[in-house]
Amino acid sequence: MQIVRSIAELKNILNPRKREGRTVGFVPTMGFLHEGHMELVEEARKDHDIVVMSIFVNPAQFGPGEDYDAYPRDEQHDAELASTAGVDYLFIPSVDEMYPRKSGISILPGEQASRLCGASRPGHFDGVLKVLLKLFSIVDPDESYFGMKDAQQLAIIETFVQDFNLRTSIARVPTVREEDGLAKSSRNVRLLEHERNEASAINRALSQGKRSYYEGVPLQEVAKIVRKAIEEETSGTIDYVDVLAYPSLEENIDDTDEVILAAAVQFTHARLIDNIIMSTIKDEKNV
Amino acid sequence: MQIVRSIAELKNILNPRKREGRTVGFVPTMGFLHEGHMELVEEARKDHDIVVMSIFVNPAQFGPGEDYDAYPRDEQHDAELASTAGVDYLFIPSVDEMYPRKSGISILPGEQASRLCGASRPGHFDGVLKVLLKLFSIVDPDESYFGMKDAQQLAIIETFVQDFNLRTSIARVPTVREEDGLAKSSRNVRLLEHERNEASAINRALSQGKRSYYEGVPLQEVAKIVRKAIEEETSGTIDYVDVLAYPSLEENIDDTDEVILAAAVQFTHARLIDNIIMSTIKDEKNV
Numbered sequence: 280m281q282i283v284r285s286i287a288e289l290k291n292i293l294n295p296r297k298r299e300g301r302t303v304g305f306v307p308t309m310g311f312l313h314e315g316h317m318e319l320v321e322e323a324r325k326d327h328d329i330v331v332m333s334i335f336v337n338p339a340q341f342g343p344g345e346d347y348d349a350y351p352r353d354e355q356h357d358a359e360l361a362s363t364a365g366v367d368y369l370f371i372p373s374v375d376e377m378y379p380r381k382s383g384i385s386i387l388p389g390e391q392a393s394r395l396c397g398a399s400r401p402g403h404f405d406g407v408l409k410v411l412l413k414l415f416s417i418v419d420p421d422e423s424y425f426g427m428k429d430a431q432q433l434a435i436i437e438t439f440v441q442d443f444n445l446r447t448s449i450a451r452v453p454t455v456r457e458e459d460g461l462a463k464s465s466r467n468v469r470l471l472e473h474e475r476n477e478a479s480a481i482n483r484a485l486s487q488g489k490r491s492y493y494e495g496v497p498l499q500e501v502a503k504i505v506r507k508a509i510e511e512e513t514s515g516t517i518d519y520v521d522v523l524a525y526p527s528l529e530e531n532i533d534d535t536d537e538v539i540l541a542a543a544v545q546f547t548h549a550r551l552i553d554n555i556i557m558s559t560i561k562d563e564k565n566v
Numbered sequence: 567m568q569i570v571r572s573i574a575e576l577k578n579i580l581n582p583r584k585r586e587g588r589t590v591g592f593v594p595t596m597g598f599l600h601e602g603h604m605e606l607v608e609e610a611r612k613d614h615d616i617v618v619m620s621i622f623v624n625p626a627q628f629g630p631g632e633d634y635d636a637y638p639r640d641e642q643h644d645a646e647l648a649s650t651a652g653v654d655y656l657f658i659p660s661v662d663e664m665y666p667r668k669s670g671i672s673i674l675p676g677e678q679a680s681r682l683c684g685a686s687r688p689g690h691f692d693g694v695l696k697v698l699l700k701l702f703s704i705v706d707p708d709e710s711y712f713g714m715k716d717a718q719q720l721a722i723i724e725t726f727v728q729d730f731n732l733r734t735s736i737a738r739v740p741t742v743r744e745e746d747g748l749a750k751s752s753r754n755v756r757l758l759e760h761e762r763n764e765a766s767a768i769n770r771a772l773s774q775g776k777r778s779y780y781e782g783v784p785l786q787e788v789a790k791i792v793r794k795a796i797e798e799e800t801s802g803t804i805d806y807v808d809v810l811a812y813p814s815l816e817e818n819i820d821d822t823d824e825v826i827l828a829a830a831v832q833f834t835h836a837r838l839i840d841n842i843i844m845s846t847i848k849d850e851k852n853v
Contacts, residue, residue, distance in 0.1 A: 383678055
């Protein structure tokens with residue numbers, strides 16, 4: 280595995296290989312890698328000749344008062360994991376390399392970004408789209424891999440790619456979980472010990488919500504059940520528990536084939552998110 | 567020359583040729599071609615194996631009350647001109663092909679878009695960037711050709727390409743003019759006869775402004791001279807006569823190597839723009 284820090288060097292490496300007809304799978308990350316990321320690499324490795332991973336803690340997607348400075352970083356350990364998982368090129372640009380000057384041009388997601396995490400993180404998805412358009416332009420991947428844990432991010436990226444005819448295709452990869460069901464996340468290390476024990480309640484509550492839905496409970500009630508379970512079983516503060524059409528993220532779920540049941544919970548030093556995508560029950564007029 | 571109307575077909579044509587190592591020069595237009603466009607094709611033809619021209623009157627860059635419906639169109643004549651000029655593939659997508667659904671995602675240019683034409687055409691450059699990101703993604707050109715007549719558009723596009731690492735490079739092509747100096751434009755056909763005669767005054771006034779500047783007249787005064795000359799010699803209404811740093815389009819011109827002297831004049835059925843780029847006089851403290 281080769282570590283590359285400059286945009287020009289990465290393009291010089293990839294362009295001739297692509298001209299030879301090799302395909303590129305791309306795994307963009309913010310580092311502090313865990314098995315969730317490894318799963319993305321594994322999928323990319325199966326499908327493509329070359330696997331590129333980027334590690335870039337993107338300041339543009341952190342708001343004021345968010346955890347940019349405190350976001351965990353461990354480049355050496357990341358490099359070992361990436362190499363073991365089969366990454367060919369690990370792209371680790373500096374902030375100056377990615378943003379050499381202040382750009383006046385911004386990419387604004389629409390309604391999709393106003394719900395769920397977007398409501399409490401204004402500007403977050405602007406920053407995500409900005410860095411992704413840059414990374415997609417630099418790497419020019421055939422396929423890019425994203426985890427389902429960040430389901431809203433994934434939905435917005437799929438819209439971006441589709442509406443702007445971007446050249447990469449997008450692969451959805453299921454969330455990887457700890458044994459107790461907690462979704463793997465770089466932020467989990469920042470949970471206090473009792474919070475780590477409680478945090479598995481989020482996934483349990485979502486699963487309970489899903490079961491309730493398929494047992495006939497209306498979706499509005501399902502959200503309440505999930506909220507109550509998280510409140511009772513954790514010391515965290517609920518940011519949202521919501522049910523929306525997926526991937527449009529619209530509140531009207533009458534015509535959608537899938538809904539997302541999503542939760543965000545703020546603990547002392549970490550805000551965790553998780554979700555379940557459910558096929559809607561059409562015939563039984565359940566909604 | 568082959569006319570292509572579908573995005574998928576164009577990609578199917580271009581992708582294998584690019585893999586063979588052929589380079590693509592791209593000339594995006596709104597059609598109703600004139601010698602200015604032919605000049606763009608000629609430059610692209612010199613530099614690249616394949617020349618792609620697009621003709622798409624982009625609704626996203628016309629504001630309410632602007633001339634989208636009235637914008638002149640003549641596909642057959644355009645195709646003849648493009649073929650003669652050496653275009654290989656003429657891409658003419660429908661509005662439905664380019665915008666199959668309403669997109670919630672928008673690209674907002676910054677300060678650069680607030681001056682000159684941006685001031686009186688809010689949203690115009692959003693629409694330009696939206697369609698260009700789509701076209702750049704579809705065609706994936708090595709180099710894209712733009713005329714200097716739309717100097718603000720060119721400046722914003724150069725910023726977009728640079729700030730987002732887009733894969734195309736941008737070629738600046740000098741404005742092509744009629745014998746009397748009027749900048750070639752698809753909108754010139756919509757001038758009334760007396761307006762067509764008067765319209766050459768715009769370029770004359772800008773040239774007079776440039777001469778005055780190099781004779782020692784301060785730039786603020788230069789703009790007044792140009793404004794006065796256009797007012798006296800045409801029946802049109804001046805939208806702006808302005809002097810800005812180029813390509814930043816900032817009002818502060820202390821540190822710039824080049825300034826743009828630009829004018830926009832509204833006639834009965836056509837709004838004309840023109841400009842001159844001038845090297846700043848540094849030593850003589852002229853400003």
